[in-house]
Amino acid sequence: xxxxQQRLPRKVxxxxxxxxxxxxxxxxxxxxxxxxxxxxxxxxxxxxxSQTLCLTLFCWLFFYVAWPYAAVFTETVLQDKELLPVExxxxxxxxAALTSSVAGRQWTLALFGMAGILLACFLAPRAFCGYVCPxxxxxxxxxxxxxxxxxxxxxxxxxxxxxxxxxxxxxxLTGAACGVMLSGYVAAIPVLTRGFLFSxxxxxxxxxxxWHQAGPMPWVAYLSLLLLAAIFLLGFLGRRFWCRYVCxxxxxxxxxxxxxxxxxxxxxxxxxxxxxxTVCPFDAIEPDYTTRPLDCTFCQTCGGACPAGAIDFVxxxxxxxxxxxxxxxxxxxxxxRRGFVTAGIVGAGAALAARLGFPARASAATRLLRPPGSVxxxxxxxxxxxxxxxxxVCPGPVLHPASLEFGLEALWTPVVVPSxxxxxxxxNFCTQVCPTRAIRxxxxxxxxxxxxxxxxxxxxxxLSRSGQRDCQLCFDECRAAGYNAIEMRRxxxxxxxxxxxxxxxxxLEAMSSIEAPFVNPEACIGCGLCEYRxxxxxxxxxxxxxxxxxxxxxxxxxxxxDA
Amino acid sequence: MQKAATWFxxxxxxxxxxxxxxxxxxxxxxxxxDALAKLKVPPDWFSEVKVxxxxxxxxxxxxxxxxxxxxxxxxxxxxxxxYLYMQKNDIGDGHEYPMYLYMGGEYAWAVQEYRKRLxxxxxxxxxxxxxxxxxxxxxxxxxxxxxVLNIALQRLPAPPWRIAREADIHDCLGDIHLTLGNVEQARxxxxxxxxxxPKSDQPYGRHLLHRRVxxxxxxxxxxxINALGSARLQDGTYTGQSLGxxxxxxxxxxxxxxxxxxxxxxxxxxxxxxxxxxxxxxxIEKQSLxxxxxxxxxxxxxxxxxxxxxALKKAGLK
Numbered sequence: 001x002x003x004x005q006q007r008l009p010r011k012v013x014x015x016x017x018x019x020x021x022x023x024x025x026x027x028x029x030x031x032x033x034x035x036x037x038x039x040x041x042x043x044x045x046x047x048x049x050s051q052t053l054c055l056t057l058f059c060w061l062f063f064y065v066a067w068p069y070a071a072v073f074t075e076t077v078l079q080d081k082e083l084l085p086v087e088x089x090x091x092x093x094x095x096a097a098l099t100s101s102v103a104g105r106q107w108t109l110a111l112f113g114m115a116g117i118l119l120a121c122f123l124a125p126r127a128f129c130g131y132v133c134p135x136x137x138x139x140x141x142x143x144x145x146x147x148x149x150x151x152x153x154x155x156x157x158x159x160x161x162x163x164x165x166x167x168x169x170x171x172x173l174t175g176a177a178c179g180v181m182l183s184g185y186v187a188a189i190p191v192l193t194r195g196f197l198f199s200x201x202x203x204x205x206x207x208x209x210x211w212h213q214a215g216p217m218p219w220v221a222y223l224s225l226l227l228l229a230a231i232f233l234l235g236f237l238g239r240r241f242w243c244r245y246v247c248x249x250x251x252x253x254x255x256x257x258x259x260x261x262x263x264x265x266x267x268x269x270x271x272x273x274x275x276x277x278t279v280c281p282f283d284a285i286e287p288d289y290t291t292r293p294l295d296c297t298f299c300q301t302c303g304g305a306c307p308a309g310a311i312d313f314v315x316x317x318x319x320x321x322x323x324x325x326x327x328x329x330x331x332x333x334x335x336x337r338r339g340f341v342t343a344g345i346v347g348a349g350a351a352l353a354a355r356l357g358f359p360a361r362a363s364a365a366t367r368l369l370r371p372p373g374s375v376x377x378x379x380x381x382x383x384x385x386x387x388x389x390x391x392x393v394c395p396g397p398v399l400h401p402a403s404l405e406f407g408l409e410a411l412w413t414p415v416v417v418p419s420x421x422x423x424x425x426x427x428n429f430c431t432q433v434c435p436t437r438a439i440r441x442x443x444x445x446x447x448x449x450x451x452x453x454x455x456x457x458x459x460x461x462x463l464s465r466s467g468q469r470d471c472q473l474c475f476d477e478c479r480a481a482g483y484n485a486i487e488m489r490r491x492x493x494x495x496x497x498x499x500x501x502x503x504x505x506x507x508l509e510a511m512s513s514i515e516a517p518f519v520n521p522e523a524c525i526g527c528g529l530c531e532y533r534x535x536x537x538x539x540x541x542x543x544x545x546x547x548x549x550x551x552x553x554x555x556x557x558x559x560x561x562d563a
Numbered sequence: 564m565q566k567a568a569t570w571f572x573x574x575x576x577x578x579x580x581x582x583x584x585x586x587x588x589x590x591x592x593x594x595x596x597d598a599l600a601k602l603k604v605p606p607d608w609f610s611e612v613k614v615x616x617x618x619x620x621x622x623x624x625x626x627x628x629x630x631x632x633x634x635x636x637x638x639x640x641x642x643x644x645x646y647l648y649m650q651k652n653d654i655g656d657g658h659e660y661p662m663y664l665y666m667g668g669e670y671a672w673a674v675q676e677y678r679k680r681l682x683x684x685x686x687x688x689x690x691x692x693x694x695x696x697x698x699x700x701x702x703x704x705x706x707x708x709x710x711v712l713n714i715a716l717q718r719l720p721a722p723p724w725r726i727a728r729e730a731d732i733h734d735c736l737g738d739i740h741l742t743l744g745n746v747e748q749a750r751x752x753x754x755x756x757x758x759x760x761p762k763s764d765q766p767y768g769r770h771l772l773h774r775r776v777x778x779x780x781x782x783x784x785x786x787x788i789n790a791l792g793s794a795r796l797q798d799g800t801y802t803g804q805s806l807g808x809x810x811x812x813x814x815x816x817x818x819x820x821x822x823x824x825x826x827x828x829x830x831x832x833x834x835x836x837x838x839x840x841x842x843x844x845x846x847i848e849k850q851s852l853x854x855x856x857x858x859x860x861x862x863x864x865x866x867x868x869x870x871x872x873x874a875l876k877k878a879g880l881k
Contacts, residue, residue, distance in 0.1 A: 073834050212810065212831050396833060421833060469773040480861075495767045501658040501688035502720045502728060505630060511768030533808075541806050 010315050012123070012262065014046040015304035038144065039279060043304025050131040051140065058134035061086050062196055063204055068395040068429050075444045078393060078429055087389055089134060089189050090435035092117045095172065095249040096190055096385045099183035100436040102176035103382040108436045118256055123315055125260035126253040129243050130282075130297030135192040136243050139235060140281070147235030155237045158283065161245040167343035169251040174347030180354050180409065182347065184386030185227070188249040194412060195228030197388040215420050220403050220412060239281045244295060254294040261315045262298055264291040269310035276302035276311065354409040368406055369416035369526070369554055371399055372423065372450040373431040373440040383438035386412040390439060393429035396421025398528065416452055418528025418552045419535045423452060425481040425527065448483070453526030453552040455485070455519045462549035463538065464516040467493045473537050474530035474550045475517045485523035486530060488515040517550070526552045592703030598671035605646060612639045614647065622653045629663055638667035662694060670698045686718035689728040693735060705739055712736050723764045727772065730759035734779060746786065753779050784872055787880050788852045796821050796878045803873025807866035808832050814870035818878050823847055828867055836860040842867045
């Protein structure tokens, strides 16, 4: 429907036109430099600069801001460095926000990030993928370094691939609707942060703090790395193959493109040379030079490449141009009804499988040690997007990815492993960075009162409780941390027949008693400093025990108020 | 655990330090012969001390009262009560009579009673010998104390108590030799005791064995730390280890021209409040292991000091 008073389209061209004559030496020099850096840089330098900046920002947040170690350990170690929140990019992932809200049946802070980025996408459709996404940028780097040299696996025809990301999105959303969080496994940013964590993050920890501190690599970490590696390897099938056909986060943006204002517009000056089709990294141009609006990321590379200067980017729908009239890709939506239904069933099935893989969901709270401030277990599983930020900022680290022993649904969620480190009394970092607030923000004072679990001493193995020798490592630890949840009590030891006169009274008294630790459950929050100490000193170092005599166990669930 | 008990070392060190300081001070001891000559049994002060206890009760009850009185520092009441039961001849096998005299501070009287008692007893009452030796030490009669202890070594109790008591006697011998200034002798006795304790097959009180070992270790360490000022250290690099918060802390000490030239710490501590940098600096500055600690990193501090000491031992510190 043509609006009678429709204004002329407003151009938002930020590409570097190739048709412009190189008038000044500066321009010529810039042009030569950019050409050397590659066609992407030459045709749309703004996009490349934005990508570089965003990747730098991502790395800065990941490696520098989310680095919890400092010469002197205080509560504000992260805050002092935070110009942008650590979880900034995770907030920008609309799929993570959407699914955690849907699966968790609640409003999450990440929805603001999603609203923000989608608002921006009104003007520049799917620009996140072209300009911001650090995963996309890394894929670009991979494609440039390796992918472009290996062409034998290239996919020639789009075919059924086009539909894949929508099916994946459908599956993830169906899963979320069924109350199971699946986006953590496939959404772009969580996949990237988690993959980074288990690779570059571990290398950072190993190089700067020592390899022992990273601890042994859990096999589920390899799984996560494999996923990230697979995403890069998809580059052999085509440029930005993951982004174009697989990424469900990209699918959200693609669908949003249908209602966006921004458009690529081809003018009549088009000479049909085909350069734009070759140069488009997202395969968003039809053979007839019209745009596939679901795929265009507004990267404007085609604009820069066009020798005729026939391509413009506009923020109003323009229906005058000859090339814009038929939109076959919109006319033929990529989802077939059968595919859609299948994807829905797969999503629900995956949700069911995850549930079945973790049948004791309700009683999970009795099995898992979650970070302090975590929401109740079943809610936690729905909100947690498995991004791994909490492990990254955890000094020690105390938090490790859950393995499959806790069920499929808990895969990669953070669990407290006190035998690797105790939760430091002056740290609340994990509560500061959770993008979906599966771990609620806690002040240090609150954190020190928030239970993670409960320390339990085995009287049979504990060195002093069993009367073997003096040991108060756990007591010292607990007192030093300021919890004072362990007290030393004098306990009686049975004495048998001892001949008179061999020992003094004082010696007999000493023989018949020992100071031994007892946990006060009221004061104990289960930080695990005691278990860590017992584990390192008595088990690993002195080999007096086969396993720590004091262990953190999950607390029994609080009785509900009406019970 | 021997190493892990460094916290224990510190508390013991204070005790041991007091012992050594006391030994180094010019000695002015009361004379045993004078005290024995003046000794009257029962003593004159008995008339001034009132015993508020029903002496018709059996000794098994009364001994508890005696211990209570001793613990409240009412020594004279305790001794008078013990004496009354002695007169009644209701005092078990009698070993407690001199023991309470000794515990109540009546050293000369205790010496007299122990001498009588030990001449008639079969082997075994090690505690009596140790107490008598302690009485002799009180009067500065170190030769006699050594003699008593040597007799005690000949008359050890039967197994399973034999080994631990033998070790206790060596510990005591070490203390006396140290008082006499025979550092080398003292060290030998301490080492003997340290070697014996872990071998003890006693069925009860086994937790005390580790405590004793740690205590003697701390005495030996302190001897060495004190000797550092005048020690002749061999030039070279030496390493020592001790358990820190996370894992073994490895300290490499470089000795150049007999001085501690460099102390390097290899560690796996996760949060050390910079102790691994500051403590070595302080050690080099002061050329001593008696340096100030760091709040929040006590375990790391203890381990660095201990590991440095282990390294210095290899450099010839004795």
